[in-house]
Amino acid sequence: MKYIKIATIIIASIGVMIFSTLAYNGAFKTVVVQKGQQGGHLLIGLDHKGSYQKIATVFDKVKQIQQNEKLDSSLFVGVYFDDPASVEEEKLRSFAGFAIKDSATGLKLIENHPKLHFQTIEKRYSYFTEMETPNMISMILAVIKAYPALGEKIKEDNPKTSGNGLGFEEYHQNFTRFVLQVE
Numbered sequence: 135m136k137y138i139k140i141a142t143i144i145i146a147s148i149g150v151m152i153f154s155t156l157a158y159n160g161a162f163k164t165v166v167v168q169k170g171q172q173g174g175h176l177l178i179g180l181d182h183k184g185s186y187q188k189i190a191t192v193f194d195k196v197k198q199i200q201q202n203e204k205l206d207s208s209l210f211v212g213v214y215f216d217d218p219a220s221v222e223e224e225k226l227r228s229f230a231g232f233a234i235k236d237s238a239t240g241l242k243l244i245e246n247h248p249k250l251h252f253q254t255i256e257k258r259y260s261y262f263t264e265m266e267t268p269n270m271i272s273m274i275l276a277v278i279k280a281y282p283a284l285g286e287k288i289k290e291d292n293p294k295t296s297g298n299g300l301g302f303e304e305y306h307q308n309f310t311r312f313v314l315q316v317e
Contacts, residue, residue, distance in 0.1 A: 155271070165283035167263050169291075172313045173302075174257035177211055178240045178250050179231020185223050186214055192230040199247055200232055209233040213253055214301040229253050255302055259317040261288050267310040280312040288316060 156162065182192040189212060200207060213229040231253055234240050244250050261284050265276035299315040 156275070163265070163279075165263050165265070165279050167261055167283055167287040169261055170259070171257050172260035172262050172311075173255040173315065175209075175211060175233050175255040176235075176237065176240070177213070177229070177231035177253040177255065178234050178243055179211075179229055179253060180249060181251075182228045182230060183224070184226060186218060186226055186228055189228050189230055192228075196230050196232060199243070199250070203243060203246070205232075205234070205239070205243075207232045207234060208307070210305040211255070212303045212305070213255065214303075255300075258299070258315045259293075260299075260313045260315045261291075262311055262313040264309050264311045266308060267305075268308045273310065276310055276312070280310075284312060284314050288314065293317075 179196045180192050182189045193210065193212070197210070210230070210232045213231070215227040215229075216225070218226060234243075237252070240250075240252055263280050263284060265272075265280055267273040267276050293316050295316045299317065301312075301314050304311040304313070
């Protein structure tokens, strides 16, 4: 009987820890999808081809360049050009970069780092949501929640699309904005 009580307490404690971790990291928060103009960024960074889940190493390289060059940009952006539901994983195209003030800054960076290139995200009508992402667990949960919610809202609204839409994520201090452009 004593062992059953101890086992019950241990299992309950583990359950409380798991629930608390999930709650703290946003697993139970409602995703609020908004609509409006998003984008308008001039970025500099590097391309990535393959699984979107493996872009972190490219971001590490870009962040190292940004730090070495002592640039003050704090807006990092991931751009995702292909729909992973319709493009083979090894053919997925993406871009990891950060916002810059002007092309002159970018040209100087390209001189020092020839693999870098510009990427422009034009301001377009989009569906977007913001999720708190203070750590990696919350980021994983946010991705799992954000894209299905965005997809459902787009399907529900059935907006006119240009076929030139793309997805991007803006990584801010403690939150991420997930954006799907539809025009």
